Amino acid sequence: MTQYFLSLPHDSAEEPTMEGMDPAELQQMIAEVDAFNTALQEAGAFVSAGGLQPPSSATTVDYSGDSPVLTRGPFVEAKEYLGGFWIIEAENDDVAIEWTKQASRALRSRIEVRALQEAPPA
Numbered sequence: 001m002t003q004y005f006l007s008l009p010h011d012s013a014e015e016p017t018m019e020g021m022d023p024a025e026l027q028q029m030i031a032e033v034d035a036f037n038t039a040l041q042e043a044g045a046f047v048s049a050g051g052l053q054p055p056s057s058a059t060t061v062d063y064s065g066d067s068p069v070l071t072r073g074p075f076v077e078a079k080e081y082l083g084g085f086w087i088i089e090a091e092n093d094d095v096a097i098e099w100t101k102q103a104s105r106a107l108r109s110r111i112e113v114r115a116l117q118e119a120p121p122a
Contacts, residue, residue, distance in 0.1 A: 001089040003047060003116040004096040006103055010054075010083035032106035040088060045099060051084040087116070 021029075040046035055074035062069045074081065086103060090096040093115070100113040 006086040008084040009080045036106045047087040049086040
């Protein structure tokens with residue numbers, strides 16, 4: 001089966017976190033995401049998922065030269081950033097899109113879905 005990356009974009013100007021949400025809305029969203037994750041697990045489609053801290057908390061590591069260079073902050077500046085993700089397994093793009101619709105509904109947000117690259121045959 002193909003693995004798919006479902007990504008949750010956030011607005012960089014806001015850097016939203018769960019701590020900044022209305023507690024009642026947060027609890028409802030958590031319940032809906034838990035139900036979605038349970039459905040993924042029961043279908044054997046769940047691989048991994050997680051939420052990310054805002055880009056301002058990042059450290060960029062560049063060891064492409066003779067020694068590593070560490071820089072506080074994100075690698076690129078952008079108007080949006082990756083706030084969270086799922087990695088799922090699905091038979092095809094259509095099935096992955098159906099799962100993505102459910103994720104989008106649970107989070108009340110846009111979700112991008114892309115297949116992971118597979119290793120070329122040896």
